[in-house]
Amino acid sequence: MxxxxxxxxxxxxxxxxxxxxxxxxxxxxxxxxxxxxxxxxxxxxxxxxxxxxxxxxxxxxxxxxxxxxxxxxxxxxxxxxxxxxxxxxxxxxxxxxxxxxxxxxxxxxxxxxxxxxxxxxxxxxxxxxxxxxxxxxxxxxxxxxxxxxxxxxxxxxxxxxxxxxxxxxxxxxxxxxxxxxxxxxxxxxxxxxxxxxxxxxxxxxxxxxxxxxxxxxxxxxxxxxxxxxxxxxxARTALGFWRDDRAADGRLAGPVGGARARILRLLAARPRGTSELAAELGVAPSTASEQLAALRRAGLVTTTRSGRQACHEPTALAWSLLDVYIG
Structure with missing residues (x-):
């Protein structure tokens, strides 16, 4: 080399x-x-x-x-x-x-x-x-x-x-x-x-x-x-980004929607905060927060807080969906 x-x-x-x-x-x-x-x-x-x-x-x-x-x-x-x-x-x-x-x-x-x-x-x-x-x-x-x-x-x-x-x-x-x-x-x-x-x-x-x-x-x-x-x-997310785009148009988008499919794929790689997710998705933090709230209501994301910082990660149900629809 x-x-x-x-x-x-x-x-x-x-x-x-x-x-x-x-x-x-x-x-x-x-x-x-x-x-x-x-x-x-x-x-x-x-x-x-x-x-x-x-x-x-x-x-x-x-x-x-x-x-x-x-x-x-x-x-x-x-x-x-x-x-x-x-x-x-x-x-x-x-x-x-x-x-x-x-x-x-x-x-x-x-x-x-x-x-x-x-x-x-x-x-x-x-x-x-x-x-x-x-x-x-x-x-x-x-x-x-x-x-x-x-x-x-x-x-x-x-x-x-x-x-x-x-x-x-x-x-x-x-x-x-x-x-x-x-x-x-x-x-x-x-x-x-x-x-x-x-x-x-x-x-x-x-x-x-x-x-x-x-x-x-x-x-x-x-x-x-x-x-x-x-x-x-x-870039650290390059391969995942292009896979996420395909996933958002594929089977996982059916049950959860395209944007939420991309969020789950990002959180599957590692837990993230709201601002970081928004930056990686190219959306406003308020939009990312709305999508995360919907995923929490569906039992797909869990959020822990430390002071003013929030950290989001997939639940066991989300991992099951990822395994079935993406593998």
Whole structure:
């Protein structure tokens, strides 16, 4: 496994970012690869059915290689403030100072088969960037924009959970649990799944950790001399989120309703508070509270309180329903 080597200062310079355009890239990868990444088959089938022709170049580029993209497509996230899709897209494709040709040539060198989009980008970089901008906008509007509040809530919940772990148990403990099976922490190295490569020294630059709801099967990295290193990893709820969507449309939705089916699936993974559930569902806390009250009346959820904090978990009856309808 390739490794990132941490020095003492690097542990103090680990930060998180939520990057909406990068989620569009990961979604395009999920649509463009020959086989859907783990858990995304149902979403992919639906998304492809409503994909406009204008989005095809974005899919072709992001599906050309399972792990790599031209570096210019991943701009450095700012150290503070929220990124918007438009701002991040402009930073990736509208900055005339970016080494588009060099990055595209480097990407071309790792491809096994030629790519028309890559060749067009090399032949006419400015025109190619404009075409890609239009393609990514079309893709985002068609398959992500409507769901972005829910996706963002999942990503924000992931970052909050990692931050709590780091605050309570230290950054190394957080890194150790980042993505079991894909990432392994053994001081001073963070190992991640991928083909063999020389160790990469962070050398005091730290690391930006970026959760993804579409990167369910791998970790990706962005390592170059002009940016702070970045590691993209599966959000903690990514696989469960897509399974929950299928469950909400499936058999469990019959007896309890789609929204309540998703709540039971989330609580089956671990007990949660009302605010955390609301964030993961992408709804107002009052809406989550109403759904929880209905589940309590049905004998499916039990709630314990400590001061002003409430913690919800499934009852024995709920576990029986989950076993019968989902397995």
């Amino acid at each position: 390739p490794r990132l080597e941490f020095s003492g200062p690097d542990l103090g310079r680990v930060r998180f970012a939520i990057m909406p355009f990068q989620e569009t890239l990961k979604a395009a990868r999920g649509l463009g690869l020959p086989v859907a990444p783990a858990g995304l088959a149902g979403w992919r089938h639906t998304a492809l059915s409503r994909l406009p022709a204008a989005a095809r170049p974005a899919l072709a580029l992001c599906g050309a290689h399972p792990r790599h993209l031209p570096d210019f497509l991943t701009p450095q996230p700012p150290s503070g403030g929220q990124l918007t899709f438009d701002d991040e897209l402009a930073a990736a494709l509208a900055d005339p100072g970016l080494p588009v040709e060099d990055d595209t040539q480097a990407f071309r060198s790792v491809l096994r088969t030629p790519s028309r989009v890559v060749e067009d980008l090399l032949a006419e970089p400015d025109r190619g960037r404009r075409a890609l901008t239009a393609s990514f906008v079309a893709l985002h509007r068609a398959v992500l924009a409507a769901d972005w509040p829910r996706l963002h809530a999942q990503l924000a919940a992931d970052v909050a959970e990692r931050a709590r772990t780091a605050a309570q148990h230290g950054v190394e403990a957080m890194l150790a649990g980042l993505a079991p099976g894909l990432v392994r922490w053994s001081h001073p190295f963070l190992e991640y799944a991928g083909p063999p490569a020389p160790d990469h020294r962070l050398a005091g630059r730290g690391l930006v950790l970026v959760p993804s709801m579409f990167l369910t099967d791998a970790v990706h990295r962005q390592l170059n001399d002009r940016q702070q290193p970045m590691l993209f990893y599966p």
